[in-house]
Amino acid sequence: MSNSGSIAVPAINPPHSGRRTELLSTAANSAAGLVEGFFEWFGNLGIFFWQVLRAAVTPPYEWRELIRQLDEVGSKSFPVVVMAGSAIGVIISLEARYSLSRFGAKSMFPATLVYSVIQVMGPIITGLVVSGRVGAGIGAELASMKVTEQIDAIEASAINPYRLLAATRILACILMLPLLTLVSDACGLLMGWFAQTLVEPLSFHQFIQDGFKGATFNTFLPQTFKTAVYGLIIGLIASFQGMRTRGGAEGVGRAATNSVVLASLFVILADVVLVKFILVVFP
Amino acid sequence: MATAYDIAIKQEQSEKDGIAPVIAVENLRKTFGSHMVLNGISLSVNRGETLAVLGRSGTGKSVLLRIIIGLETPDSGSVCIHGQNIVGLAIDRMGEIRKKMGFLFQHAALYDSLTVAENVAFPLVHHRKEMSRSERGERVNQLLAEVGMKGDFGKMPSDISGGMQKRVGLARALALEPEILLLDEPTAGLDPISSGEIDDLILKLQRERKMASVVVTHDLHSAKTIANRLALLDQGNVVIEGTFEDLQQSNIGFVEDFLKLS
Numbered sequence: 001m002s003n004s005g006s007i008a009v010p011a012i013n014p015p016h017s018g019r020r021t022e023l024l025s026t027a028a029n030s031a032a033g034l035v036e037g038f039f040e041w042f043g044n045l046g047i048f049f050w051q052v053l054r055a056a057v058t059p060p061y062e063w064r065e066l067i068r069q070l071d072e073v074g075s076k077s078f079p080v081v082v083m084a085g086s087a088i089g090v091i092i093s094l095e096a097r098y099s100l101s102r103f104g105a106k107s108m109f110p111a112t113l114v115y116s117v118i119q120v121m122g123p124i125i126t127g128l129v130v131s132g133r134v135g136a137g138i139g140a141e142l143a144s145m146k147v148t149e150q151i152d153a154i155e156a157s158a159i160n161p162y163r164l165l166a167a168t169r170i171l172a173c174i175l176m177l178p179l180l181t182l183v184s185d186a187c188g189l190l191m192g193w194f195a196q197t198l199v200e201p202l203s204f205h206q207f208i209q210d211g212f213k214g215a216t217f218n219t220f221l222p223q224t225f226k227t228a229v230y231g232l233i234i235g236l237i238a239s240f241q242g243m244r245t246r247g248g249a250e251g252v253g254r255a256a257t258n259s260v261v262l263a264s265l266f267v268i269l270a271d272v273v274l275v276k277f278i279l280v281v282f283p
Numbered sequence: 284m285a286t287a288y289d290i291a292i293k294q295e296q297s298e299k300d301g302i303a304p305v306i307a308v309e310n311l312r313k314t315f316g317s318h319m320v321l322n323g324i325s326l327s328v329n330r331g332e333t334l335a336v337l338g339r340s341g342t343g344k345s346v347l348l349r350i351i352i353g354l355e356t357p358d359s360g361s362v363c364i365h366g367q368n369i370v371g372l373a374i375d376r377m378g379e380i381r382k383k384m385g386f387l388f389q390h391a392a393l394y395d396s397l398t399v400a401e402n403v404a405f406p407l408v409h410h411r412k413e414m415s416r417s418e419r420g421e422r423v424n425q426l427l428a429e430v431g432m433k434g435d436f437g438k439m440p441s442d443i444s445g446g447m448q449k450r451v452g453l454a455r456a457l458a459l460e461p462e463i464l465l466l467d468e469p470t471a472g473l474d475p476i477s478s479g480e481i482d483d484l485i486l487k488l489q490r491e492r493k494m495a496s497v498v499v500t501h502d503l504h505s506a507k508t509i510a511n512r513l514a515l516l517d518q519g520n521v522v523i524e525g526t527f528e529d530l531q532q533s534n535i536g537f538v539e540d541f542l543k544l545s
Binding site for chain 1: 349352353354374375377378379380381382384386388389390392393394395405406409410455459
């Protein structure tokens, strides 16, 4: 029966509220998924690191593969580190001369160059360059081995892939990064001095004497050897990304890209922590 | 009280007598997400016996093989190799058991940066450290000759055909003289002549080495040639297990269809 005498009650909820709730719920689920994915990634990285660590400290040791990886990470990164270090030296030299001249502090040029290259730019630039070259290489190589079942074949042959593939690469990165940093620093100083000398002659002996005046081992060694931590980050993240790849050629590309992006990002973040740590421990 | 050594000796004798199986799979279950791949499978293989596992694509045949060698972990159930349950074993402990197993991957999975000879030598380099370089070279030549690849030892995997890659994969699987051989689609993607050659090779190896083998295949003809027993899988279950004649005499609809269409 129709209720012709009653007044129609307007809807309390506006017509779009259902849709809005649905959108909010979807957004909340996506955010929850992202947070879950973030923690899952770190959890898996932690488990991976533990497996690698356990494999690395127990025999048999893969010396032959380690030497091959030292060559792969060290010798083959040498040219690109030399070029990057040299370029940084020239850039700092040009910038420093201009800035110091403005403040009438040209005599500070050698110390500025030495401290800028060795304490700041050399380590981080080496870390980023190696993370680009080696991180992508390790990520792509291991990912390609993973999708073609070569890693499974290694495991099926009763060989621990964490020991053979990951531990050797990570250790090679840890050992080679400080050495490559020294190379980069040396090239930076040499080319920085050379760029300065072209404009205003300065003997190399004088440059070194002024630059390192008052410096101790504590001034430079922690800054150089902190790059071993960069090596750990680069090797660990690239091996992790490579060995957990799924999905053919696309997966290989994704692993290589993620290795470089994540390794570079974590190198920069680690630098923030390490700089503060070194300032506190080695004042 | 019996020591672990005594138990191992007793197990070995039982396997030789054909009383205890070399591979015993019990009530194996495996799911990927919501997809049930294996739903309580039980199988066993004795010494010197070849079991062919047949079934449609995606019925979990390769997963079963990967679980037997420990590359996948089942959700439940047990896999006993020489009487020892391998489910949940640590990677290094599992490695000791894998030394007694050879695995031929569906796409051979050769190491693409190593030559044919280096691929075959790979397990020897890692597990036969007492071998001199010349002894190792001799063994590699012998293995390659066995699979008909003697002249190709210096070639890269990318320079040889799919059939040749499988032969090299088989030589690599045999390098440590395994007691168990697992073959994942050994004849898939090969022409009939190459398939026949691979089958003959597997038969020859079975005669000479008396291994316990599991062969996963789609190829009914190949299964009939090389296997003593066949197991037909469907939807994660063993539909029928027996000789080829048992399958032929079965009146199960799926078995009849499978035999008719193969």
